[in-house]
Amino acid sequence: MNDGIFRKEAKFMVGLYVLIPAIGIMAAIIIPYLSKSCDNRIVSVHTSPDGANKAVVFVRDCGATTDFNTQVSILPIKKELSNESGNAFIADSDHGKAAAGQWGGPNIAVSWQDKDSITLRYANQSRVFKKEENIAGVRITYSEGITSANKEDAPGQNSAR
Numbered sequence: 001m002n003d004g005i006f007r008k009e010a011k012f013m014v015g016l017y018v019l020i021p022a023i024g025i026m027a028a029i030i031i032p033y034l035s036k037s038c039d040n041r042i043v044s045v046h047t048s049p050d051g052a053n054k055a056v057v058f059v060r061d062c063g064a065t066t067d068f069n070t071q072v073s074i075l076p077i078k079k080e081l082s083n084e085s086g087n088a089f090i091a092d093s094d095h096g097k098a099a100a101g102q103w104g105g106p107n108i109a110v111s112w113q114d115k116d117s118i119t120l121r122y123a124n125q126s127r128v129f130k131k132e133e134n135i136a137g138v139r140i141t142y143s144e145g146i147t148s149a150n151k152e153d154a155p156g157q158n159s160a161r
Helices: 002-034
Strands: 039-047 053-061 069-076 089-092 108-114 117-123 127-131 138-146
Touching: 039 108, 053 108, 069 108, 069 117, 089 117
Parallel strands: 117 138
Antiparallel strands: 039 053, 053 069, 069 089, 089 127, 108 117
């Protein structure tokens, strides 16, 4: 009778030794497909008057469950936009309430005041998640004021300097 119990325990242990690594391998294959990474798409680039910095307006796409958004990063002129969230400004359209740019997120107008001061004017009714006031010595001021009637507010294809 003890031999029968021992054989069942041995089969169970062998099963665990096979099953646990198999589950680990399956998880390593499946999890990257389930957790879609985000991608950034540049909308426009605005160079500071002294050419040292740039404001990059972009959309960050993290899948179908996220609203269209507008993000801004202030970067040194030679630095490329990384695959991260904006370091200065992040807003979405609050499910279509805000006036949208051509990229689907809330419209934004970028204006350098001088080499270390920039103004970001964004669409009324935007749902704002981040508004930093200073990035690497660049002072950032914000205002709402873009409505769907403000056709001149949309950054065009030639807004990159």
